[in-house]
Amino acid sequence: MDLDAFSTVHGPEWRRLEELVRRRRLDGAEADEMVRLYQAVATHLSTVRSAAPDPVTVARLSDLLARARTRIAGAHEPGWSDVTRFVAVTVPAALYRIRWWTLAVTLAFLAVAVVVGVRVATDPEALAAMGTPSEQEQYVRHAFASYYDPKLSFAAVVWTNNAWIAAQTIALGITGIGPVWVLLNNAVAIGGIGGMMAAHGELGLFLTLITPHGLLELTAIFVAGAAGLRIFWAWVSPGPRRRADALATEGRALFTVVVGLVGALALSGLVEGFVTGSSLPWWVKIVVGALALAVFLAYFLVLGRRAVRAGETGDLDADRAGAVLPTAG
Structure with a gap:
């Protein structure tokens, strides 16, 4: 098809x-007339896309x-049904689709943390890198436990900080290095602190204080x-899609994960x-933490599995996602 000729013929209608x-x-x-022209231009667009x-x-x-559709049908105003669907279908679907990636990240993180912890607990040189003996004693005996101050302002600060870390981790995903760097730093930090606490005979205190909130908090970071x-x-291996299309689709779908993690991190906070x-x-603290984690896992495994089986991916619908050029192959 001669696009210039096609545009010349139908340009007046456009x-x-x-x-x-x-x-x-x-x-x-x-x-x-606008409705008739809308239908005609929709046909023109389909012809251009295919030919x-x-x-x-x-x-x-x-x-x-898009602008004509808004004039004809009116602007879309999200209602409670849209919000409910987003929370109960879209977000769980996005979370469920990356469940195996989440499991792999979890195992890798725990492996690094355990290796670092054991080394710090058993190697005097690694332990010395954690600070002077007096600094270690101060942290183990006082600073670590006193950090957890039971009040609303502390919970708000923790939630804001963790939500920002989660958002950055997802946003920097395109680099491939960003998520790995964030996860590696956290694994080394947690493993090092655990090893230092163990070397001073306070491994039980470490596990008691980090487990209640850490079960859900760390799971959210893994996700x-x-x-x-x-x-x-999606950028490295786009499959049959163009890289730009694959990246846009996965980016839209997986950034909804941020919304799900905001709720999870608020609960852990x-x-x-x-x-x-x-x-x-x-x-009792550990039981509360385990219940919080169970609620999150049930949310995305049960609802997510149901949504994915129904064909959901976590991406926007066709009207909101925009047009995509067809590709061959």
Whole structure:
């Protein structure tokens, strides 16, 4: 198909539709004309996509049709049904799709943390790198436990910090290095602190204070790392899709993970702020932390599995995602 000739023939219809879209008021005849032109231009766009997929023309007609659709049907205003669907379907689907990536990240993180912890606990040189003996004693006997201050402001600070880390981990996923760097630093830090506490005979205190909130908090960080790496992998191995399309699709779908993690990290922040440093028995604290983790796992494994089986991916629907050029192969 000769795109220039096609544009010359149908250009007046495109310009007329654009003129009608820009008008503030339309009479009955003009409204009918706009609907007719909308249908005609939609056919033109389909023809261009299949026969001569010029990006400029496709983008122009897609934008024109989107604006015309808004004039005809009215602007979309998200209602409670949209919010409910997003929380109960879209987010769990995105989380469920990266479950194996999350498991791999979890195992790698724990392996690094354990190796670092054992080395610090058993190697005097590695232990010395954690600080002077007096600094270690101060941290083990006082600073570590006193950090967990049971109040709302502390919970808010913890939640904000962890949510920001999760968002950065996903946003930097395209680099491939960002998520690995964040996860590695956290694994080394936690392993080092655990090893130092063990070397001073306080491994039990370490596990008692970090387990209640850490079960859910670290799981959320593992999920963020998995989402970031999955975005990177979509760029490395896009499959039959163009790299740009694969990256856009996975980026939209997996950045919804941030929304799910905001809720999970808010819950872990409340546990850290009000349970970890409280006077409750240690076993009660751990049970509370385990229940918080169980709620999150049930949320994305049960609801996510159901959503994925129904064909959901966590991506936006076709109207909100925008047009994609067809590719062969």
